[in-house]
Amino acid sequence: xxxxxxxxxxxxxxxxxxxxxxxxxxxxxxxxxxxxxxxxxxxxxxxxxxxxxxxxxxxxxxxxxxxxxxxxxxxxxxxxxxxxxxxxxxxxxxxxxxxxxxxxxxxxxxxxxxxxxxxxxxxxxxxxxxxxxxxxxxxxxxxxxxxxxxxxxxxxxxxxxxxxxxxxxxxxxxxxxxxxxxxxxxxxxxxxxxxxxxxxxxxxxxxxxxxxxxxxxxxxxxxxxxxxxxxxxxxxxxxxxxxxxxxxxxxxxxxxxxxxxxxxxxxxxxxxxxxxxxxxxxxxxxxxxxxxxxxxxxxxxxxxxxxxxxxxxxxxxxxxxxxxxxxxxxxxxxxxxxxxxxxxxxxxxxxxxxxxxxxxxxxxxxxxxxxxxxxxxxxxxxxxxxxxxxxxxxxxxxxxxxxxxxxxxxxxxxxxxxxxxxxxxxxxxxxxxxxxxxxxxxxxxxxxxxxxxxxxxxxxxxxxxxxxxxxxxxxxxxxxxxxxxxxxxxxxxxxxxxxxxxxxxxxxxxxxxxxxxxxxxxxxxxxxxxxxxxxxxx
Numbered sequence: 022x023x024x025x026x027x028x029x030x031x032x033x034x035x036x037x038x039x040x041x042x043x044x045x046x047x048x049x050x051x052x053x054x055x056x057x058x059x060x061x062x063x064x065x066x067x068x069x070x071x072x073x074x075x076x077x078x079x080x081x082x083x084x085x086x087x088x089x090x091x092x093x094x095x096x097x098x099x100x101x102x103x104x105x106x107x108x109x110x111x112x113x114x115x116x117x118x119x120x121x122x123x124x125x126x127x128x129x130x131x132x133x134x135x136x137x138x139x140x141x142x143x144x145x146x147x148x149x150x151x152x153x154x155x156x157x158x159x160x161x162x163x164x165x166x167x168x169x170x171x172x173x174x175x176x177x178x179x180x181x182x183x184x185x186x187x188x189x190x191x192x193x194x195x196x197x198x199x200x201x202x203x204x205x206x207x208x209x210x211x212x213x214x215x216x217x218x219x220x221x222x223x224x225x226x227x228x229x230x231x232x233x234x235x236x237x238x239x240x241x242x243x244x245x246x247x248x249x250x251x252x253x254x255x256x257x258x259x260x261x262x263x264x265x266x267x268x269x270x271x272x273x274x275x276x277x278x279x280x281x282x283x284x285x286x287x288x289x290x291x292x293x294x295x296x297x298x299x300x301x302x303x304x305x306x307x308x309x310x311x312x313x314x315x316x317x318x319x320x321x322x323x324x325x326x327x328x329x330x331x332x333x334x335x336x337x338x339x340x341x342x343x344x345x346x347x348x349x350x351x352x353x354x355x356x357x358x359x360x361x362x363x364x365x366x367x368x369x370x371x372x373x374x375x376x377x378x379x380x381x382x383x384x385x386x387x388x389x390x391x392x393x394x395x396x397x398x399x400x401x402x403x404x405x406x407x408x409x410x411x412x413x414x415x416x417x418x419x420x421x422x423x424x425x426x427x428x429x430x431x432x433x434x435x436x437x438x439x440x441x442x443x444x445x446x447x448x449x450x451x452x453x454x455x456x457x458x459x460x461x462x463x464x465x466x467x468x469x470x471x472x473x474x475x476x477x478x479x480x481x482x483x484x485x486x487x488x489x490x491x492x493x494x495x496x497x498x499x500x501x502x503x504x505x506x507x508x509x510x511x512x513x514x515x516x517x518x519x520x521x522x523x524x525x526x527x528x529x530x531x532x533x534x535x536x537x538x539x540x541x542x543x544x545x546x547x548x549x550x551x552x553x554x555x556x557x558x559x
Contacts, residue, residue, distance in 0.1 A: 067232070068239060072103045077239045081113060089116045089143050094164060094240055096233045098224050109224075111233065112171040113164045114140040116148035118156040126270070127241045128159035128545065129234065131166075131254030133276070135227070135432040136425035138170025139163030150532060152542045159247065159545070164237060166257070168218075168225040169428045175420040176221055178214040178427040192334075192349055193454060193462040194447075204443055207469035214431060215475075222475050225428070226435045231260035235268065245270035247545060251529050252276040252503055255494075255511070256436075259484060262515070266489035271545050275495035276529040279507035281483045281514070284439055284468060285449050290504045292457035292464040298360035298501035299326070299460075301526050302367060309367050315374040322374075326356070329377055330459065338382030347382030347389070353459050354389035360501045361528040434474035438481070441472060484514035491517040493544050493551055495537060499526035519544075522556040534559055 068077040081092035094111045097103035119125070128151075132142045140163055148161040168176040194203040215222065234257070238246045247270045250258040255274035262269055282290070303322040306314040316322035329352055332338070337346030347355075359370040373384035440446065446465055453461030486492075492515045496508025505522070512520035523530035523537050530537040536557035543549040 067100075067235065070103075073097070073100075076103065076236050079236075079240055081240050083115065086114065087144055088146070089114050089148075091115075091140065091144075094233070094237055096167065096236050098167075098221075100229060100232055109167040109233070110173040111164050111167065111237075112138070112140040113162065113237065114143035116143050116146075116161040118148050119160050120157040123157045124160075125158040125546070126160075126243050126245075126247055127162045128155065129237065129241075129246060129248045130161065130163040131248075131250040131257050132163070133250070133252030133254045134169070134425060134429055135166070135253045135256075136169055136428035137253075138165040138425075140165050140171065152538055154546050155542045162237075162241065164234075166225075166230045166428075167233060168221055168424075168431065170424070174221055175424055176214075176225060176427045176431050177217045177420045177424050178210065178430065179421060180213050180216055192353065192459045192466070193450060194466065200443070200447060203466055203469055204472075207466075208473060210430070210470045211473050214427060218427065218431065222431055222435065223477075225432050226477055226479065227256055227260050227432065228264065228479070230432075231257055231264055234261055235265050238268065244268075247271045249273040249275065249531065249541075249545070251531070253278065255503070256280070258492075259486075259511070262486040262489045262492060263484060266486045269489050269492070271490070271548060272492045273495065273531065273541055273545065274492060274511065275531045275541075276500060276503040277494050277496060277508040277511040278503055279510045279514075281481055281510065282507070283481055284437055285452075287437075288449070288464040288468060289453060289456055289461065290507065291502060292453060292461040294501035294504045295357045295360060295460040296457040298499060298526060299356050301499060302360065302363070302370070305363075305526070306367060306371065309363055310371050313368055313371045315371050315378065325374060325378055329374070333382075338377055338380065338385070340386040341381075341383040343386065347377070347386045349459070350463065351382070351386055351389040352377075353463050355385040357460065357501070358391060359388055360526070362533070363526050364533075430470055434471035435477040436479050437471065438477075438479065439468060439471040439474070443469075443472065446472070484511070486515060489516060490548075491515075491519055491550060493519045493521060493541065495521045495523060495530045495541065497523045497525055497527060497530045500528050501526075502528045519551040520553070520555075521551050524556055524558045530557070 067073050076096055079095060081094065083090040083092045092113045092115070094113050095108050096111060098107040098109055099105065115127070130142060130147065131139055143161060143163045147163075148156060151161065165172050168174070191199050191203065194200045234246070245268050246261065246265075248258055248261070250273070252275075255277045258272050258274050259278075259280060262272060303319040303326070306316075306319075306322060314322065316325055330349055333347060333349040333352050337348045337351075340346050355370070355373065359366045369384070370388060373388055376382075376384050446469055449465045450462055453465045457464070492512075494508050494512040494515070496505045496512075498505050509520060512518040521530070521537065521540055523534060525534065527533065531541045532538065534557055540551055540555065540557070544551065
């Protein structure tokens with residue numbers, strides 16, 4: 022599949038798709054300049070602004086990097102002060118696949134996260150997985166958003182002692198002591214991020230990333246943007262469509278985030294989605310995995326999971342090479358992250374659950390760390406300065422090779438309004454527990470990291486994108502991370518929005534099913550509309 026595998030711990034999992042143009046009640050539409058309330062003021066055509074011309078006028082200097090081409094895009098760090106000399110330099114990669122005489126333009130992709138680097142997606146060969154009809158007509162392009170991956174500067178929450186704050190809060194903090202512990206953990210995480218990346222935290226929001234994408238469009242020589250975004254990439258695409266509706270040629274938003282939901286609605290919807298997905302695993306394991314299931318019946322699998330949750334609450338399971346072992350949070354992480362692509366992940370989950378039932382948590386710990394496909398390690402160097410210094414996290418040596426978790430937290434906490442009063446989180450625990458059990462309460466506690474985060478300007482709202490051409494939204498019926506109802510809602514919010522339904526478990530649809538691929542690619546190539554009620558079934 023095209024979307025990169027989710028690789029984050031469970032206690033930040035709910036943040037991963039909270040929707041960076043979100044959340045709570047509706048607000049007014051865009052201002053007279055075409056931007057939403059809270060976005061940096063700008064003329065209708067930013068390229069016409071004298072202080073932005075040097076960015077919009079830049080030419081990409083392509084160079085070979087493996088089988089594709091790479092370049093760098095320079096964008097202002099602060100669009101309200103683009104002449105202050107502070108910038109982000111963003112990696113860009115292109116697979117030049119268009120055939121002479123058939124070329125339509127560039128197809129820009131975003132793999133999601135937030136925190137997933139796009140350039141690596143292209144370098145790893147995503148163009149080879151896209152249909153011939155699209156490859157013949159488009160050069161496939163992606164980039165690392167500001168603060169992410171190879172961006173210079175890049176985000177990190179590593180402090181100078183090279184440690185990350187541990188996620189040790191209980192899944193459901195009930196007592197005053199447990200809640201104090203949860204708050205302390207969240208505050209420590211926030212403090213670490215401020216210390217390591219303080220000067221960047223106000224400048225990594227999705228609206229600014231969408232403006233960067235318009236600079237990229239211009240640098241690619243495209244009059245209008247053709248775009249596919251998965252998961253968080255739907256938030257990035259929605260922001261672009263709202264800010265630049267008449268610069269969209271075609272837009273596919275797969276695994277949709279509804280920008281009109283508040284933080285509690287998003288947590289509840291997503292955590293319920295993961296609970297339902299794990300239940301589907303129990304029900305359908307035999308059909309997907311066969312004899313490798315960790316139980317002979319759905320009830321046996323449910324009982325095993327419940328037994329492991331109770332066991333890991335009391336004492337972590339041993340894990341090879343680890344002094345900490347696998348606790349209940351790690352188990353929830355392993356279960357949740359294994360719901361993204363059932364056809365690829367349920368076999369490994371089944372083996373890990375069997376091993377855990379025998380007392381070995383090593384395989385589940387690997388799944389919780391996102392090592393189901395390939396191990397990820399954070400091998401960054403120290404951060405030598407504090408948040409008050411403009412040198413903080415400015416050099417590549419201060420940032421781990423994979424800074425996805427730091428980017429995930431930073432972008433979502435900036436984009437999504439969160440309560441400053443801890444009581445709001447405690448009040449959300451009981452409803453979340455009733456609706457989704459440990460998936461719900463862990464989702465609520467994961468939000469605490471945003472409680473004391475620097476405030477952004479975003480507010481929940483319905484899409485305001487007058488003049489945008491028909492946008493195609495893909496919704497997967499059993500999507501745990503971006504529930505199907507959000508795709509239905511987002512499609513309705515776009516003027517002329519189209520919904521393509523995929524009846525299957527797992528996260529997103531494009532790249533997983535031939536029917537979905539055919540309809541998405543007909544739209545990308547020929548702008549073929551998808552009729553209301555269109556559904557694909559594996």
